[in-house]
Every structure is written in structure tokens, then in C-alpha cells.
Amino acid sequence: MTEINTDKLAEAFVSALAIDAAEVTDELAYSQHPKWDSTAHMVLVAEIEAAFDIMLDTDDIIDMSSFAKAKEIVAKY
Template sequence: MSELIPLNEVFAKALAVDVSLIHDSLQYQSIVQWDSVAHMQLIAAIEDSYDVMLDTDDIIEMSSVAKAREILANYGVTV
């Protein structure tokens, strides 16, 4: 398996922000770049980066970077 891309980098790229703005306490809609459209782009980026298919409930519950880490851990992905 190839080395996983850090989650902060996936978030930064998907939200088109500098990686320095990404931290575990960053929450959905706490910055203008993380709106509902960007959330779906983020989900697609996460699924592509970590080769997972997220459940609808997980997509809805992904309310922060920390929650994304927790959800990915449920899929066996540690980032």
C-alpha cells in the first residue's frame, strides 16, 4: 500500500485553502470555503484519497476535521 496523504492536505486541497488553516477543531461552515458544495467535493476527495466509500450517515456526521479522522478510523484508515 502506498503512503497515505495527510488528511489536512486532502482538506486543504478540496477546500482550496492553505494547509495552515486546517486543524482538528475546524468545523463545517466555520470558514466560508467549507459550505455544502465544498463538503461534497471534500467527501469525494476523501473517498478517492483513501479508497473508501463513505456511508450517507458518515457524510452527514462529518462536521469537523477531527470527526473525519474518527470516521475514517472506522473504515480502517488512520491519517
């Protein structure tokens, strides 16, 4: 697993979910944040793909349930 730019990933979360940077922690989870709904999830995927110049697999998009999990997934690419 490669080291990823967590600041760049955090910026994608801030932009996609319209949240404060302080809210972006490993504990930030899809099921627990009111602004992280299915629509925001797709915006987040687009932000991450653009920021890291990658195309996420469908399974990874579905599995991305937290900021911590997003770090794991992006590191695979």
C-alpha cells in the same frame, strides 16, 4: 479504531476547500469556515474517498462536521 494518515486527510481538506494547510486543525469546522459549504463538502467527501480508497456511508458524510470528526470517521474504514 485504526490509526489514519492525518497528513493525507489534511491534504484532502486543503485541496477540496482551497485553504492553507495551516488552517487544517481539529478546530476546523463546517459551520465556522466560509469556504466549507455544501458544495465544498461533497468535493471533500470525494477527495477523502479517493485518497483512502473507501466509500463513506451517508450518515458519515452528514456527521463529518469538523477535521477532528473526519479523522474519527475515516479511522472506521
